[in-house]
Amino acid sequence: xxxxVGNVLVGxxxxxxxxxxxxxxxxxxxxxxxxxxxxxxGGLDGVxxxxxxxxxxxxxxxQQQIRAxxxxxxxxxxxCRYKLKKQQDFERVLEVFxxxxxxxxxxxxxxxxxxxxxxISKLAQQQxxxxxxxxxxxxxxxxxxxxxxxxxxxxxxKYLTTTIRETACDNEAMGKGDLVSIIEAMxxxxxxxxxxxxxxxxxxxxxxxxxxxxxxxIPFAQEKVLEDVRRILKREKYCMIIVAEGLVDADGxxxxxxxxxxxxxxxxxxxxxxxxxxxxxxxxxxxxxxxARPGTIQRAAxxxxxxxxxxxxxxxxxxxxxxxxxxxxxxxxxxxxxxxxHYTCETGLAPLSEIANGVKxxxxxxxxxDNISMNFQFLRYALPLIQGEVALPHDNGAPVYARLDKVRxxxxxxxxxx
Amino acid sequence: xxxxVGNVLVGxxxxxxxxxxxxxxxxxxxxxxxxxxxxxxGGLDGVxxxxxxxxxxxxxxxQQQIRAxxxxxxxxxxxCRYKLKKQQDFERVLEVFxxxxxxxxxxxxxxxxxxxxxxISKLAQQQxxxxxxxxxxxxxxxxxxxxxxxxxxxxxxKYLTTTIRETACDNEAMGKGDLVSIIEAMxxxxxxxxxxxxxxxxxxxxxxxxxxxxxxxIPFAQEKVLEDVRRILKREKYCMIIVAEGLVDADGxxxxxxxxxxxxxxxxxxxxxxxxxxxxxxxxxxxxxxxARPGTIQRAAxxxxxxxxxxxxxxxxxxxxxxxxxxxxxxxxxxxxxxxxHYTCETGLAPLSEIANGVKxxxxxxxxxDNISMNFQFLRYALPLIQGEVALPHDNGAPVYARLDKVRxxxxxxxxxx
Numbered sequence: 001x002x003x004x005v006g007n008v009l010v011g012x013x014x015x016x017x018x019x020x021x022x023x024x025x026x027x028x029x030x031x032x033x034x035x036x037x038x039x040x041x042g043g044l045d046g047v048x049x050x051x052x053x054x055x056x057x058x059x060x061x062x063q064q065q066i067r068a069x070x071x072x073x074x075x076x077x078x079x080c081r082y083k084l085k086k087q088q089d090f091e092r093v094l095e096v097f098x099x100x101x102x103x104x105x106x107x108x109x110x111x112x113x114x115x116x117x118x119x120i121s122k123l124a125q126q127q128x129x130x131x132x133x134x135x136x137x138x139x140x141x142x143x144x145x146x147x148x149x150x151x152x153x154x155x156x157x158k159y160l161t162t163t164i165r166e167t168a169c170d171n172e173a174m175g176k177g178d179l180v181s182i183i184e185a186m187x188x189x190x191x192x193x194x195x196x197x198x199x200x201x202x203x204x205x206x207x208x209x210x211x212x213x214x215x216x217x218i219p220f221a222q223e224k225v226l227e228d229v230r231r232i233l234k235r236e237k238y239c240m241i242i243v244a245e246g247l248v249d250a251d252g253x254x255x256x257x258x259x260x261x262x263x264x265x266x267x268x269x270x271x272x273x274x275x276x277x278x279x280x281x282x283x284x285x286x287x288x289x290x291x292a293r294p295g296t297i298q299r300a301a302x303x304x305x306x307x308x309x310x311x312x313x314x315x316x317x318x319x320x321x322x323x324x325x326x327x328x329x330x331x332x333x334x335x336x337x338x339x340x341x342h343y344t345c346e347t348g349l350a351p352l353s354e355i356a357n358g359v360k361x362x363x364x365x366x367x368x369x370d371n372i373s374m375n376f377q378f379l380r381y382a383l384p385l386i387q388g389e390v391a392l393p394h395d396n397g398a399p400v401y402a403r404l405d406k407v408r409x410x411x412x413x414x415x416x417x418x
Numbered sequence: 419x420x421x422x423v424g425n426v427l428v429g430x431x432x433x434x435x436x437x438x439x440x441x442x443x444x445x446x447x448x449x450x451x452x453x454x455x456x457x458x459x460g461g462l463d464g465v466x467x468x469x470x471x472x473x474x475x476x477x478x479x480x481q482q483q484i485r486a487x488x489x490x491x492x493x494x495x496x497x498c499r500y501k502l503k504k505q506q507d508f509e510r511v512l513e514v515f516x517x518x519x520x521x522x523x524x525x526x527x528x529x530x531x532x533x534x535x536x537x538i539s540k541l542a543q544q545q546x547x548x549x550x551x552x553x554x555x556x557x558x559x560x561x562x563x564x565x566x567x568x569x570x571x572x573x574x575x576k577y578l579t580t581t582i583r584e585t586a587c588d589n590e591a592m593g594k595g596d597l598v599s600i601i602e603a604m605x606x607x608x609x610x611x612x613x614x615x616x617x618x619x620x621x622x623x624x625x626x627x628x629x630x631x632x633x634x635x636i637p638f639a640q641e642k643v644l645e646d647v648r649r650i651l652k653r654e655k656y657c658m659i660i661v662a663e664g665l666v667d668a669d670g671x672x673x674x675x676x677x678x679x680x681x682x683x684x685x686x687x688x689x690x691x692x693x694x695x696x697x698x699x700x701x702x703x704x705x706x707x708x709x710a711r712p713g714t715i716q717r718a719a720x721x722x723x724x725x726x727x728x729x730x731x732x733x734x735x736x737x738x739x740x741x742x743x744x745x746x747x748x749x750x751x752x753x754x755x756x757x758x759x760h761y762t763c764e765t766g767l768a769p770l771s772e773i774a775n776g777v778k779x780x781x782x783x784x785x786x787x788d789n790i791s792m793n794f795q796f797l798r799y800a801l802p803l804i805q806g807e808v809a810l811p812h813d814n815g816a817p818v819y820a821r822l823d824k825v826r827x828x829x830x831x832x833x834x835x836x
Contacts, residue, residue, distance in 0.1 A: 016588045045594070074587025080594075161816045166718040169492025169819055170434045176463070176498075181714070200816060274692075295710035296599070300584040304721060306815065386815035397724065397804035398579045398618060401587055 004130060006103025007039040008321075010058065012075040013046040013109030013116070014139065017152030018159075018305040019313035021069040021076045021402065023108045023136045026317020028058050028066050034325050037104065041409060045078035046109070047116060050093050051416050055100065055409040068402035070314060071392055073302035076404050082418075084116050090123050092416050097124070097131060099412050104132050104324045106317070110139040110150075114332050115356035121330045132324040135332035135352055136316050140299050142192040145358025146350040147334035151316055152299070154309030154385035157196025159301040160185060160242070161386060163294070164200035168209045168240065171290075175238030180229060180280050181209075184273030184293040187244040191215030191362050193298075194244035196382055198374035209240035212372040214276070216246040217362055220255055221371075225276075226283050228372060233287070247272040303399055307388025312345055319347035343384035422548060424521025425457040426739075428476065430493040431464040431527030431534070432557065435570030436577075436723040437731035439487040439494045439820065441526045441554045444735020446476050446484050452743050455522065459827060463496035464527070465534060468511050469834050473518065473827040486820035488732060489808055491720035494822050497527075500836075502534050508541050510834050515542070515549060517830050522550050522742050524735070528557035528568075532750050533774035539748045550742040553750035553770055554734050558717050560610035563776025564768040565752035569734055570717070572727030572803035575614025577719040578603060578660070579804060581712070582618035586627045586658065589708075593656030598647060598698050599627075602691030602711040605662040609633030609780050611716075612662035614800055616792035627658035630790040632694070634664040635780055638673055639789075643694075644701050646790060651705070665690040721817055725806025730763055737765035761802035 008031050012020055024042070031037045044054040056077075058066075069076055084090055097105070107117040114135045121133035137144050142153035164183065171181045187193040194213055201208040211232045214220065232239040247255045256271035277289040316333045323331060331349040338344030366378035392399040426449050430438055442460070449455045462472040474495075476484075487494055502508055515523070525535040532553045539551035555562050560571035582601065589599045605611040612631055619626040629650045632638065650657040665673045674689035695707040734751045741749060749767040756762030784796035810817040 012591070016591045072587060073584050074589075075591035076587075077591075079591045158815060162721055163715050163719075165816055165819060166491050166720055167715055169490060169494075169720075170714050170718040171492075173430070173434045173493035173495075173497045183715075290714055291711070292713035292715050293709070293711045294715060296588050296708055297581050297585055297601075297710050297712060300588040301581075302584055302587075303580055383814060388815070389812060394807060396801060397576060397806070398583055401583065 003036045004103050004132060005036045005038065006101045007041060008037050008104040008106065009041045009043055009050070009055070009097070009100070009102040010077065010106045011043040011046050011050060011108065012077045012079045013107060013113035014079060014081065015299065016073060016075040016079060017138055017140050017299050018073045018155035018302045019151050019310050020108055020138045021072045021074070022310050022313035023138065023151060023317035024076060025066050025069040026314040027106050027136070027321055030318040030321035032059070034321065036325060041100065041102070042077045046080035046082065047084055047093065048080045048082050048418065049078065050096055051089060051418060053096050053411045053413050056404070056406045057409055060407045061404050065402045065404055070310060071302055071305065071390055072401040073300040076402060083112060084119070090119055093120055094123055094127065094129060096413060098129060100409065103130060106134055106136060106320050106324070108136040108138045110141065110144060111356065111359065114352050118330065118352035118356050121352065132329040133352070134320040134324045134328060135355065136320045137332060137334065140193060141187060141190055143190045143360050145355055145360050148337040148345070149335055149385055151309060151313035153192065154306035155301070155304070156186070156193055156299055157199060157382060158306040158386035159298050159304040160193065160197050161199045162304050164197055164210055164240065164242070167292070168200070171209070171238040171240060177233050177237055178287050179238035180277070180287050180289045181238055181240045182273045182277050182289065182291045183240070183242050184271060184291065185242055185244055186298055187216065188246040189216055191217050191244050194242050195362055195374050195378060197242040198379060199382055199386060207236060210242045211236065211239050212241040213374065214241065214243040214247050214372065215362065215367065216244050216248060217364065218367065218371045219250040220247050221250070222279060226280065229280060230284060241276065243272045243276050245271050302390070302401070303392055305390045306386045307390050308385055310390055316347060323349055421454045422521050422550060423454045423456065424519045425459060426455050426522040426524065427459045427461055427468070427473070427515070427518070427520040428495065428524045429461040429464050429468060429526065430495045430497045431525060431531035432497060432499065433717065434491060434493040434497060435556055435558050435717050436491045436573035436720045437569050437728050438526055438556045439490045439492070440728050440731035441556065441569060441735035442494060443484050443487040444732035445524050445554070445739055448736040448739035450477070452739065454743060459518065459520070460495045464498040464500065465502055465511065466498045466500050466836065467496065468514055469507060469836060471514050471829045471831050474822070474824045475827055478825045479822055483820045483822055488728060489720055489723065489810055490819040491718040494820055501530060502537070508537055511538055512541055512545065512547060514831060516547060518827065521548060524552055524554060524738050524742070526554040526556045528559065528562060529774065529777065532770050536748065536770035536774050539770065550745070550747040551770070552738040552742045552746060553773065554738050555750060555752065558604060558611060559608055561608045561778050563773055563778050566755040566763070567753055567803055569727060569731035571610065572724035573719070573722070574604070574611055574716055575617060575800060576724040576727070576804035577716050577722040578611065578615050579617045580722050582615055582628055582658065582660070585710070586618070589627070589656040589658060595651050595655055596705050597656035598695070598705050598707045599656055599658045600691045600695050600707065600709045601658070601660050602689060602709065603660055603662055604716055605634065606664040607634055609635050609662050612660050613780055613792050613796055615660040616797060617800055617804060625654060628660045629654065629657050630659040631792065632659065632661040632665050632790065633780065633785065634662050634666060635782065636785065636789045637668040638665050639668070640697060644698065647698060648702060659694065661690045661694050663689050720808070720819070721810055723808045724804045725808050726803055728808055734765060741767055
């Protein structure tokens, strides 16, 4: 494979995670090792910034800031949920690439983002513009095909595990057999995150919370859940429920929108947790319900990130660069778990199209027959992903995160109407 | 003062905090230093356990567990919101004390708890039963009189500060001038906690979030706040609002209960954050609102505790024992801040009655004229309280907290009907 000389463009897409910036750090630090890479640009706000030629010079950032990216939540380049639709959009992207001699495009994101990367790559091939496109997986939802797991997932479930252990101490002190404590976890369509709550239970401590996990995969059966709550409150001081925000009833309707609208007739902002709390309060006399909805706090909780997750996100960024430099294109980096008893993880590659069109579901056989807890297969899968803590630098009692200088690259194209 | 030989009883009361157990650790470890103290008992679930003679042997716990209390959230002895009312209740408490030769009573709690301790102490004096009662301050609400600040407060505002810095990274990545990010802070009647959010702003960075802090002290003025949001969204990518759960309108009604009831006609569980979000969405077209309600997560977040706070909570426990042994009674330990530029803190004592009947308000002059931000006087007050981090022991990726054996003391009294 002939050496391809040119510039790198990195973009971030979709919802932020605690570790998406670690992948940027991996890409930048690896790119500096390769003479064929001349400039390292970042595209602001995902594809939006590329369309509008909003590019920054990542090589101009201090090493300190690039290193700090490894522990900085959010998405330092900015992100978007904009989806390229028109053919014109794709052509514009390629025009921008050509104008800035972008020969390596690394796109960090989920399903949709890998689909976008795939389409850009194919258009470049059609036009005979040599471009290497390698995606880097990112999503707290852990729903990408092929890869064993996704960077971002380990940290969100470590946050949840930590929070459950702590909330349990509080609930244990307050509950007198009458307390229902609900924590709403992210996860619209898949229960991977809520399932991760199972890690908070110590091995061989069946009374440990969470007592009930409600997954989007299992349609909400009101009477059965109420019965579970009553049974647990007879046995325990409190009943802790983790509910996925995307919990649906048997008809596939979100529990949230179903149960309440506000004074203006809007479906409520919040969600499944409050709706569930109301159902329990209305049906079980005398219980006190407490609902916590950490919302985006959970995907931003870098102070509680998994070191394994951070390291793998960084590794995935490095691997993307190595693969592209060695001639790979149209692929996404995957994480491959070793076969041994001791957890190991290395990177692989899978075609972007396979990622774009697939989705990894939480295996039904990892959910216990009671429908409210996870079995040993899930725990074996998830436990290695939350190992290790990250020590954050603090200044005056608060964590300090990277802030990029964002030195702009001169625009050379006419403006583009989005 | 003649040496008083007898047993110690420790109780915890009211809502848990990240550091209330550190005070227990301080009491137990100090009590072991004094020969006049024979047994060290814990009363379970605050006064409820005392009334019912549910006592445990704290000296029988392993040193490991007592040490682990220093970083364990919740209230390891259990707590309650039960208020002694009937004269009979107080007399029962004293009967239990006499039956177990309790001569030292340490009650860790807020306003109401110190009032209870005061009444118990006075009844003992009336009856000529020699008892030394010393309270230990505890409340995330920071509203106790006399003491400079309360153990528990520093940790909750450190959690809030950390969470704001992290959520800011997420919001900065997602916002395009259209994002309103609301975090609901605890604090029913005082804005101390919400005010603490101001610490997340870096010095000399006026654009840092939080952009708006809504305190219970300032009646909610809808048009003014909407104007603030519009102004900030013109300038920033997002507008972050910290709202105290106890926000009230000009008539003193909670914002929460006012704005929405559910399908059953109940006032909503949640609160000010959702209500505010709905007001903003209804009045500012095109904005996206995200509401996080960490709820009890914030007061249990020991993984994010302030080392200063933990150390002071421990110190307050030790000081209570030292004071009682030296003959003090009917007092609460206070924290006294040194006069110098460099923060120092030592303990003092104040009469329980003074604590019971007082309340410390957030000074109006610490709130800026814009009504939505805190001034330099507040920052000078609060910043020292969040200094230092606590390294928690982890097992398999999750923090490990103390679990007491709770060896029961034999009951010698007839049962008591609550």
